[in-house]
Amino acid sequence: MMRALTVVEPGTITLQQRDDVVASDGNLVISPKVVGVCGTDVDILDGTIDPDFVNYPIVIGHEWAGVVSVGSEAFPAGTKVVVEGVIACGDCAECRRGATNRCAIYDEYGFTRDGAAMDAVIAHPDLVHAMNDHVSWESAALTEPSAVVLRALQRIDPQQGEKVLVVGDGTIALLAALLVRQWNPTSVTMLGARDEQRDLAATAGVDLFTTNPDETASGYSLIIDAAGAIVATTVALNSAARGGRIVLLGYPGQGHAAPLPVDDVINGDLLILGSFSYTRSAWADVVALLNSGSFDPGFLVTHRFTLDDYASAIATLRKPVGARGKVLMEVTP
Ligand SMILES: [Zn+2]
Ligand SMILES: [Zn+2]
Known part of the structure; x- marks a missing residue:
């Protein structure tokens, strides 16, 4: 069994027990290590998010990094990775012009399909990016919000x-x-x-x-x-x-x-x-910046909680005390 931090419906969040995931069709299984919590997660919990962009019940977690547990030749077990959250079809007019953030079919981990605040995530290898060992977990977990910002810039x-x-x-x-x-x-x-x-x-x-x-x-x-x-x-x-x-x-x-x-x-x-979300190319640019060592935003992580203590993570987000940057949940120690 595994844990999955689920917003069952607006107003109700709980750490559910679920059956373990099984890899199939060439997909990888990733064990999330750290998952950021952000204002959008609170909007999902509160039901204030635009309903076109979320499916309840949903496992939250769209800012994360982890380790490959069931891998492939390109991504052997043990590889430190980040996974693109937006799953673009690659085929529609928007995708073909590179605007994958506006893909005709909106599909995103943590919004329309279960996110990473759980013990195992299935990912298509096209979405997976290896991180160099020198990139800290804190910095890797900030790939997603960095891609949002980089795409806007x-x-x-x-x-x-x-x-x-x-x-x-x-x-x-x-x-x-x-x-x-x-x-x-x-x-x-x-x-x-x-x-x-x-x-x-x-x-x-x-x-x-x-x-x-x-x-x-x-x-x-x-x-x-x-x-x-x-x-x-x-x-x-x-x-x-x-x-x-x-x-x-x-x-x-x-x-x-x-x-x-x-x-x-x-x-x-x-x-x-x-500017909405991020494109695949902005994501790849952030990964390259992180892997080069020229961009190291990990200092922005000011709070860490275990996944089991998700309530404290959300409370810290709702009511900051002192300096507060990114709030992380540790899925595995
Ligand atoms: Zn976010
Ligand atoms: Zn598309």
Whole structure:
């Protein structure tokens, strides 16, 4: 038998006992080692996620890394791996143009099919990527949120010397500050919500951290909204220089709208962009960055709990105390 952290229906989460999985059709079996918990998992638990993107009951866990237990020649047992969460068909018009995040058939571990907060996961080898031994479990577990951020940045196409504002101070915001450095910005300012995040922000390469919107001024050429609150999106929309670009990554929850200053958007020649999930190529780029050692976001993991103590992990996410980056659950010690 194995454990599976299941949201049975909105409001009900439980560690179920299930039959062990059996590999078939050339698929691999992966033993998850660490699984991140994120705001989206809480949205799944609370039922506030867009119902088009989740099937209940569901085993959560879409940010994870593990070890191959039933392998293949390419991925022998014992290999440290990460597994792409979005399962794109590869065949539809979107997939053929590389926009696998918009595949006509939405299918994703932890959303439409069971995720990694359990003792064994079946994966098609096409989705599996080997990690070098020097990549820490913490960094490997951050592959998924890093791919979300990298895809958004690649889409907005930063130029050298950007004046960057990151709105938000959670993991996505901190990863955005870290990853945007790849494009040599002039400065990175973070408008956070909690002063306790200041040190994490500094380690992520933020030049100026503030929780006071009056201190961020305006005139940013690139703004990344990763806060997940309408008030933050409103600041983001009002902080751009003429010609500035604003990329929206923070979910405020289903059905919330921010006021759009239409005249400023037009007169400012602004570009507002949403970015959904990640493409297969963004995922591969993150794996390459991690394996090269040039990108090492593991310091963002501030909390670890066992899978059995999932309630503490979720509570830490709901109500942060002190510096809080990524919250991990250890599936196997
Ligand atoms: Zn997530
Ligand atoms: Zn497709």
